Amino acid sequence: MRTVNGWAAHAPGEALRPWRFERRDLRPTDVALRVTHAGVCFTDLDHVRPEPGQERPEVFPLVPGHEIVGEVTAVGAAVTGFRAGDPVCVGNIVDSCGVCEACRGGDQEFCEQFPTLTYAGRDRVDGSLTQGGFSDEYVADQAFVHRRPEGLDPAGTAPLMCAGITTWVPLRQWEAGPGRTVGIIGLGGLGHVAVKLAKALGAEVVGFTTSPGKAADMRALGADDVVLSTDAEAMAGQRGRFDFILDTVPRAHDLTPYLHALRFDRTLCSLGMVQDMPFDPMALVFGRKRLAGAGSGGIAATREMLDFCGTHGITATVEVLPATEVNTALDRLAANDVKYRFVLDMAR
Numbered sequence: 001m002r003t004v005n006g007w008a009a010h011a012p013g014e015a016l017r018p019w020r021f022e023r024r025d026l027r028p029t030d031v032a033l034r035v036t037h038a039g040v041c042f043t044d045l046d047h048v049r050p051e052p053g054q055e056r057p058e059v060f061p062l063v064p065g066h067e068i069v070g071e072v073t074a075v076g077a078a079v080t081g082f083r084a085g086d087p088v089c090v091g092n093i094v095d096s097c098g099v100c101e102a103c104r105g106g107d108q109e110f111c112e113q114f115p116t117l118t119y120a121g122r123d124r125v126d127g128s129l130t131q132g133g134f135s136d137e138y139v140a141d142q143a144f145v146h147r148r149p150e151g152l153d154p155a156g157t158a159p160l161m162c163a164g165i166t167t168w169v170p171l172r173q174w175e176a177g178p179g180r181t182v183g184i185i186g187l188g189g190l191g192h193v194a195v196k197l198a199k200a201l202g203a204e205v206v207g208f209t210t211s212p213g214k215a216a217d218m219r220a221l222g223a224d225d226v227v228l229s230t231d232a233e234a235m236a237g238q239r240g241r242f243d244f245i246l247d248t249v250p251r252a253h254d255l256t257p258y259l260h261a262l263r264f265d266r267t268l269c270s271l272g273m274v275q276d277m278p279f280d281p282m283a284l285v286f287g288r289k290r291l292a293g294a295g296s297g298g299i300a301a302t303r304e305m306l307d308f309c310g311t312h313g314i315t316a317t318v319e320v321l322p323a324t325e326v327n328t329a330l331d332r333l334a335a336n337d338v339k340y341r342f343v344l345d346m347a348r
Contacts, residue, residue: 001025002032006063006135007326009048012055015327016048019061021131023139024123028078031145033088038133039067039158039316040329040342041189042250043092047120048330059120065133066092066118067158067343069148079142087148089306091161092296094118094130094140109296134326136346146302149310156315159189159341160306163316165297167194167246168305170269171201173294174244178202183238183245183261185229187214187221190248190271192340193316195221198246200312206242208258217339221317229257242266252276255291259283267292316341322348 001022008019026032044064050056068090072082082088095116096108103111116124118140119132132138148157167190176182182203184194191207198205199222206225207218215226227234238261245258247270256279258268267290270277277291284291297305309315318341321329329342 002137002139004135004137006131007323008061008063008131008134010061012048012050012057012060014048016064016134016330019063021061021063023131023137024126024128026074026076026139027125027141028076029142030076030139031072031079031082031088031142032074032137032139033068033070033090033145034073035068035070035133035136035138035346037069037155037158037320038065038323038344038346039162039318040065040326040333040344041067041159041162042333043162044132045330045333049334056120059129062120063131063134064119065135065344066090067161067163068118068133068138069154069158069161070138073137075142081142082145082147087150087154089146089148089157089161090118090133090138090140090144091146091165091302092118094121094144095124097124106298106300108298134323134344134346143299146306149306151313152310153315155320155343155345156318157309158343159193159316159318160309160314161302162296163190163193163341164197164309165302165305166190166271166295167248168197168308169297169301170246170271170292170294171198171244172301172304174267174269176201176203176244180204180243181206181241183208183242183258184223185245185247185258186249187218187340188248188250188336189316189338189341192221193314194246194248195223196314197308199223200308200314235261240264245269247272250274252278255279256283259289259291262287262289264288266290269294271295318343320345324348
């Protein structure tokens with residue numbers, strides 16, 4: 001076994017503290033990487049500070065982190081695509097069954113047996129609990145390790161492994177590009193990356209926000225237009241404008257005005273994963289609109305996204321903190337005090 005150092009919560013709601021633990025020895029197709037940067041996602045916050053009734057005590061002690069950037073330090077005997085020193089990334093899944101319809105089609109994130117998560121998951125070989133990237137080393141099968149474009153800032157690249165791929169897949173699925181008008185709802189960790197990606201794909205990009213103060217930020221990120229969604233008159237003026245709308249807001253809100261904003265036979269995709277999504281069903285019926293969902297991406301899509309970001313110089317807009325300030329990052333994330341993603345420097 002490989003002994004590594006990380007930052008772990010030892011019970012739900014507890015602060016993260018240094019923890020020395022073991023990772024597996026390298027299997028033939030494994031890659032070991034020294035973690036240099038790890039993004040801080042709302043999923044990390046949800047796991048270590050769960051809502052009452054959502055606790056999973058069986059996964060503690062828990063090392064979070066699924067937006068991982070680092071450098072290869074060692075490879076298994078059968079690894080062909082990597083060698084020591086390569087700049088690499090790991091995202092939020094690290095294995096899947098490989099044989100179900102979704103996996104065969106390249107959509108490992110929808111594995112019918114459920115993908116192995118980067119942390120709080122169960123290893124498919126030995127049944128051990130996976131631990132995440134808030135540590136000095138990670139080990140994963142080469143299929144789920146991705147080469148980082150060398151021109152990209154490593155800290156800004158880390159959130160691409162979650163926020164980037166999660167928004168990239170629906171933008172590609174619903175053909176954001178030249179001649180298309182795309183709406184992005186929300187300007188958080190996912191929304192700000194979605195604006196950058198949609199603009200680079202060639203679409204006309206319109207940001208929706210509840211905060212007038214964010215209009216300038218959205219434009220600076222690449223939005224061609226910004227709509228204040230709390231302004232009923234402004235929202236009514238959007239009717240029939242959009243070819244696709246991507247909703248990145250992680251809390252309940254009325255989808256009806258956005259469904260009205262779609263053109264005939266178009267799609268609104270929600271990434272928020274909230275239990276309640278209120279909307280008027282007639283807003284779907286009239287105009288043959290669609291309400292869809294998406295989540296993360298498979299191996300091929302992740303590599304396509306990274307290549308695209310490398311070509312266009314796209315990274316997340318981040319605030320880098322030393323790993324020793326991980327609890328500060330979680331506190332500020334809980335207070336929505338970040339533009340637009342925290343990344344931990346694991347060497348500090």
